[in-house]
Amino acid sequence: MWSLWGLLLCEVLLPIVVIGGVQVLSKVGDSVLLAAECPPGFQVREAIWRSLWPSEELLATFFRGSLETLYHSRFLGRVQLHGNLSLELGPLKTGDSGNFSVLMVDTAGQTWTQTLHLKVYDTVPKPVVQVFTAATEEVQPPSTCQVFLSCWAPNISDITYSWRRERLMGVDVEPHSLFSNGQVLSVSLGLGDKDVAYTCIASNPVSWDTATVTPWESCHHEAASGKASYKDVLLVVVPISVFLILAGLFGAWHHGPCSGKRKRKDAVTDRVVPETENPLV
Structure with a gap:
């Protein structure tokens, strides 16, 4: 037993x-x-x-x-x-x-x-969507509008982001207009898109939640409502890009001086050898 x-x-x-x-x-x-x-x-x-x-x-x-x-x-x-x-x-x-x-x-x-x-x-919380519009000098309401939609699920990791344009029968948005692993969506809107809504889907393998916005509403009310412009979204995207560029430059610089020092050391050695041989002659 x-x-x-x-x-x-x-x-x-x-x-x-x-x-x-x-x-x-x-x-x-x-x-x-x-x-x-x-x-x-x-x-x-x-x-x-x-x-x-x-x-x-x-x-x-x-x-x-x-x-x-x-x-x-x-x-x-x-x-x-x-x-x-x-x-x-x-x-x-x-x-x-x-x-x-x-x-x-x-x-x-x-x-x-x-x-x-x-x-x-963790259970995915309801995401937050912000609308960033491109600045325009037109006095009249614009006929086209470039917007960036930023989606974020607070206080959680292991999240996947995707977008859906509601007026297109649930078709997913083209990948080329996505940035920052799907968190930022770039959209060009026309007069026919006034009622078009975009839904951000935040998910992990066991749960998901959504948030929906109609971005055209922010296009011609930017100045009055204090909506953020595309310059503000650069504050999110640009630092990430700059960090990656600097990391690459630092890696190249780290390997460059090392190889340079090795070459200079070999050159000095080559010059020293003849000088030590002359007295023997």
């Missing part, structure tokens, strides 16, 4: 059949079920769930017909072991991402290990 510590020692010392890692996705505040799967005919007698990364912790055990989850870990009070030996974690927190494993022993003494990778994402 296996003991609890025998199970742990078995996982370390004995050869074990292992299933490749399974990816499990969830979001903060939800509960997730880590399913324990074993081959047909494998009658589980004992099982042990552990967290492998970022810290190694004992989470739950099934031993001699008894389920136990009261182990001191970061999931204490948030873990439940079901009768089918699947492990439920929740409510989830941002730091709960990690690797987990379940070791099972059947009635014949054979072992089976399964590894799962849990990734916990």
